[in-house]
Amino acid sequence: MASAAFALAACLFAAAQVNAQAGTQDTSATAAAVHGLSQSQVIARYGEPLKRHAAVPAQGEPPKPPIIRWDYADFSIYFEKSIALHRVEHGKFPPQ
Template structure:
């Protein structure tokens, strides 16, 4: 019967840590620049590699595709673009 108080104590001590981590995550998301003219413009999902290349120029580094479906990435100084086949999935601001 001494196990129940131990479980209760463990739960009580770990609950504040989990809720604090959620707040930190939300804070970092809110600080990221939006994908608009007011923030850092970067490729949107669905853009082709050709469109990204013509709008943003040659990336500083191209990382080869891995996995199935093949996911590749182009690294620019201010952001990284992730592609599935030849379409942009997402772009991430460099920190």
Template sequence: PGSAYYVHGLSMHQITQKFGAPAKKLHAIPARGTKYQPPITRWIYPDFTVYFEHGRAIHLVKDHPRIK
């Protein structure tokens, strides 16, 4: 809860207010979802990805530097 990257429970609108528009929005997988397999949407930012379930953020994952 003290981190600037803590997003759990925020709406898509709140994420946009906090970080701006994502570079890319990926469609929900699966498109409709079920009780046991909810639709997961991903928003791609330059340094991280935000994962949503039913329009609420569940995770923010920072990108790791690639080893050359």
């Protein structure tokens, strides 16, 4: 159980690092309005996503919590189970 929790924490940290490089979390009123919406409400507001990413479990464990990502052209929406948590605007990688 502890190893699964550690794996999840590592995954979330890695995702946060990618988001920090690839985009920014939208803190506008639009993003705040997304928090707490059901998946059907998100579809009603934004239409079908371009891609749906399933939750990824840690080495044979069920995903805890099941975090799901839907990608749209300019942003992604993250869900826990079927409830929206965050809207993240897509950005460009910084020059290297």
